[in-house]
Amino acid sequence: MKMLVIKCGGSTVDVLPSSFFTEIVKLKSNGIHPIIVHGGGPAITELLHTLDVETVFVNGLRKTTVPVLDVVEMVLSGNVNKLIVRHIIKAGGIALGLSGVDGMLLKAKPLENSEELGLVGEIFEVNKNLLLTLINEGIIPVISPVAVDKQGQHYNTNADLAAAAIAKHFQAPLCMVSDVDGVLLNGNVIPTISDLEVTKLIEEQHITSGMIPKVKAAISCLKSGVEKVGIVNGSKANLVHKFATGEAVAGTTFYIEEVLKQHV
Ligand SMILES: Nc1ncnc2c1ncn2[C@@H]1O[C@H](COP(=O)(O)OP(=O)(O)O)[C@@H](O)[C@H]1O
Numbered sequence: 001m002k003m004l005v006i007k008c009g010g011s012t013v014d015v016l017p018s019s020f021f022t023e024i025v026k027l028k029s030n031g032i033h034p035i036i037v038h039g040g041g042p043a044i045t046e047l048l049h050t051l052d053v054e055t056v057f058v059n060g061l062r063k064t065t066v067p068v069l070d071v072v073e074m075v076l077s078g079n080v081n082k083l084i085v086r087h088i089i090k091a092g093g094i095a096l097g098l099s100g101v102d103g104m105l106l107k108a109k110p111l112e113n114s115e116e117l118g119l120v121g122e123i124f125e126v127n128k129n130l131l132l133t134l135i136n137e138g139i140i141p142v143i144s145p146v147a148v149d150k151q152g153q154h155y156n157t158n159a160d161l162a163a164a165a166i167a168k169h170f171q172a173p174l175c176m177v178s179d180v181d182g183v184l185l186n187g188n189v190i191p192t193i194s195d196l197e198v199t200k201l202i203e204e205q206h207i208t209s210g211m212i213p214k215v216k217a218a219i220s221c222l223k224s225g226v227e228k229v230g231i232v233n234g235s236k237a238n239l240v241h242k243f244a245t246g247e248a249v250a251g252t253t254f255y256i257e258e259v260l261k262q263h264v
């Protein structure tokens with residue numbers, strides 16, 4: 001079964017054109033089954049600001065206290081999730097919104113060595129059967145990245161890393177849709193970038209903030225055997241469709257240089 005994990009960044013969900021959702025519905029009817037994972041960072045930060053709660057990010061991940069987690073869940077699993085579901089319905093598809101908590105879709109444990117981040121989780125298991133059941137019913141799953149453990153504790157997870165966990169579990173390509181054309185260096189898109197270049201650009205602080213979890217997610221997918229990972233701009237037409245069908249795409253795609261080196 002052909003699948004495509006599409007990560008919709010919070011930077012772009014509010015401004016995605018209706019053609020974006022039509023593209024997704026078209027993919028499904030052409031036998032490429034989309035699984036949508038979405039973020040919502042800016043909307044969370046906005047509500048926290050309204051509530052007078054401080055926002056702290058460490059390497060692109062939000063410090064998540066108990067009250068912050070409540071807001072994260074409210075915004076992601078409520079507003080943003082249902083917004084995307086409604087857009088897909090409007091485009092003629094059947095979407096079902098769920099968070100990683102529902103059906104224990106995303107099982108998590110606390111992120112290692114990150115006490116300072118609080119209730120941020122790392123996903124170690126994906127309920128594949130639940131997703132397959134939905135997909136086989138003609139449904140497009142729309143997933144909010146709040147995860148859970150067996151004790152019912154919930155965790156905030158970065159949406160890029162949640163999308164990567166799902167892509168790894170299905171060995172499906174991952175297309176990350178953002179508000180930029182890809183990984184930029186001095187304002188220009190880097191069309192293809194390796195794991196080694198990514199490390200260097202993070203060290204040199206050319207890759208910062210929200211781009212850090214994105215590139216880390218991309219590299220970890222490739223290292224786990226996922227064949228294709230890319231970043232495209234959501235406001236530009238047809239890029240997700242082109243990515244899915246293997247056509248040349250304006251954006252950034254990733255590769256592993258370490259492996260190539262081993263074979264030289
Ligand atoms: N080298 C880089 N190339 C592109 N964007 C970068 C880079 N370094 C940092 N960024 C920032 O990362 C942002 C994308 O991450 P983020 O805002 O978390 O997006 P999303 O909501 O799509 O996940 C860009 O808008 C940009 O401000």
Ligand SMILES: CC(=O)N[C@@H](CCC(=O)OP(=O)(O)O)C(=O)O
Pocket residue numbers: 008009010011038039040041042044060061062072120145156157158159160210
């Ligand atoms: C742990 C962590 O940082 N979680 C993210 C979840 C949302 C997200 O990832 O949204 P974007 O895709 O818009 O960045 C957060 O709280 O902002």
